[in-house]
Amino acid sequence: MSGNGRKGKILVIGGGISGITAAVEASEAGREVVLVERNPYLGGHVAQMNQYFPKLCPPSCGLELNVRRFKTSPRIRCLTLAEVESISGGPGNYHAVIRRNPRFVNDKCTACGACADVCPVERPDAYNFGMSSTKAAYLPYDMAYPLQFAIDGSVCRGSECGECVSACAYGAIELDMKPETVEVDVQAVIWATGWDPFDAGKIAGLGFGVHPNVVTNMMMERFAAVDGPTGGKIQRPSDQKGIESVAFVQCAGSRDENYLKHCSGVCCLASLKQARYVREQYPDAEVYVFYIDIRAPGRLEDFFVASQQDSKLRLVKGKVAKITEDAAGDLEVVAEDTLSGQQVKQKVNLVVLATGLVPANGRPVQMDGGLQKDEHGFMTVTQPMGGMFAAGCAKRPTDVATSVRDATGVVAKALHFCGE
Numbered sequence: 534m535s536g537n538g539r540k541g542k543i544l545v546i547g548g549g550i551s552g553i554t555a556a557v558e559a560s561e562a563g564r565e566v567v568l569v570e571r572n573p574y575l576g577g578h579v580a581q582m583n584q585y586f587p588k589l590c591p592p593s594c595g596l597e598l599n600v601r602r603f604k605t606s607p608r609i610r611c612l613t614l615a616e617v618e619s620i621s622g623g624p625g626n627y628h629a630v631i632r633r634n635p636r637f638v639n640d641k642c643t644a645c646g647a648c649a650d651v652c653p654v655e656r657p658d659a660y661n662f663g664m665s666s667t668k669a670a671y672l673p674y675d676m677a678y679p680l681q682f683a684i685d686g687s688v689c690r691g692s693e694c695g696e697c698v699s700a701c702a703y704g705a706i707e708l709d710m711k712p713e714t715v716e717v718d719v720q721a722v723i724w725a726t727g728w729d730p731f732d733a734g735k736i737a738g739l740g741f742g743v744h745p746n747v748v749t750n751m752m753m754e755r756f757a758a759v760d761g762p763t764g765g766k767i768q769r770p771s772d773q774k775g776i777e778s779v780a781f782v783q784c785a786g787s788r789d790e791n792y793l794k795h796c797s798g799v800c801c802l803a804s805l806k807q808a809r810y811v812r813e814q815y816p817d818a819e820v821y822v823f824y825i826d827i828r829a830p831g832r833l834e835d836f837f838v839a840s841q842q843d844s845k846l847r848l849v850k851g852k853v854a855k856i857t858e859d860a861a862g863d864l865e866v867v868a869e870d871t872l873s874g875q876q877v878k879q880k881v882n883l884v885v886l887a888t889g890l891v892p893a894n895g896r897p898v899q900m901d902g903g904l905q906k907d908e909h910g911f912m913t914v915t916q917p918m919g920g921m922f923a924a925g926c927a928k929r930p931t932d933v934a935t936s937v938r939d940a941t942g943v944v945a946k947a948l949h950f951c952g953e
């Protein structure tokens with residue numbers, strides 16, 4: 534079914550690399566776009582990476598390019614701190630109700646930081662997975678877009694305190710800001726809600742949340758990043774010591790009947806990339822990668838082959854059954870090496886769990902127009918021209934380049950549906 538003939542809007546839900554790409558492509562093709570992002574900033578998980586495989590460039594390079602296009606587009610309305618509450622209507626004529634949570638900081642903000650300087654309240658920093666803290670008045674991260682502070686209303690003392698209001702020379706703080714409801718009529722909807730990390734604490738025997746020196750792959754991205762909790766130094770969380778040995782545990786949750794049946798697609802490459810982070814800082818460190826199969830599709834195979842040149846990187850084919858920690862904080866990783874048939878017990882200083890990707894869970898919202906969720910919760914297209922489309926990791930775990938290509942292709946379909 535085609536749209537209603539007029540050049541209506543497109544709603545993009547999710548402002549990660551897939552959603553940004555979709556919004557920019559649709560707007561550059563002449564469409565009005567409303568982009569809804571639940572975080573106070575755009576970029577999704579890519580904004581939390583230290584480097585991207587395969588080129589190992591900082592994520593700011595790919596993101597920045599798209600954000601620049603985004604900023605200069607007159608046709609995109611960007612709603613951060615927002616989620617879609619309901620969608621009614623049907624293909625070509627959707628009505629979306631969006632809840633926008635208060636930022637408590639208006640557009641006059643220059644990101645000078647005076648509000649945070651005087652703010653007396655500390656809160657765990659979700660951007661760094663709680664490994665550092667920010668003030669209740671915080672800038673999500675240094676390169677954030679929009680480059681504006683936000684105030685965490687769940688911990689701010691409001692007008693009882695009001696230090697930030699007095700400190701802000703620009704009149705940017707509005708502690709009485711209220712949630713807003715925004716309603717939009719759109720022709721098509723693109724879901725680009727991406728993924729969340731699987732909760733590693735649910736995996737029996739691997740000790741996440743019990744042993745401090747067992748961390749996840751996303752935490753490792755933040756450790757390695759210069760704007761991360763350790764200023765870019767990879768060290769043991771328990772005692773801040775350097776690393777002599779590290780084990781990467783693949784398929785932590787993924788490809789496991791008890792947790793996630795699906796392959797999370799990017800974790801093998803992510804661990805091989807992180808092995809390079811370790812090597813850069815610790816030329817002599819022993820690196821072990823415990824894997825079921827290494828999945829490096831297409832040209833990413835070259836990255837795998839290059840990683841194998843590292844003489845101190847050992848690939849052990851075997852699923853890890855158990856991790857224990859001794860009094861000194863060292864860990865013992867127990868696995869069966871399926872090639873030799875021997876049980877391996879490897880002592881290391883740090884374990885990185887290659888935690889899988891699960892579909893991002895937002896509010897349950899009506900979904901029709903040819904989209905459904907598959908058995909893993911990812912979106913699947915049942916009718917290619919139905920009015921609702923999905924892009925990037927909302928459909929399946931995948932890498933950045935594929936997400937960008939996918940989002941661009943999805944926009945072509947949406948434009949066609951809208952009668953372009």
Ligand SMILES: Cc1cc2nc3c(=O)[nH]c(=O)nc-3n(C[C@H](O)[C@H](O)[C@H](O)COP(=O)(O)OP(=O)(O)OC[C@H]3O[C@@H](n4cnc5c(N)ncnc54)[C@H](O)[C@@H]3O)c2cc1C
Nearest residue numbers: 547549550551571577578585586727728895925926932933
């Ligand atoms: C440890 C690790 C390392 C990785 N390293 C690399 C790498 O080096 N190179 C590479 O190519 N890929 C890498 N990836 C994969 C990469 O993270 C994904 O390809 C990328 O995040 C996909 O982008 P996306 O926009 O589809 O999803 P996301 O990045 O998850 O973005 C989705 C956005 O939607 C928002 N959202 C979700 N639900 C809602 C809702 N209901 N309402 C409003 N907004 C919502 C989220 O807040 C988020 O901003 C890595 C993955 C992992 C786990």
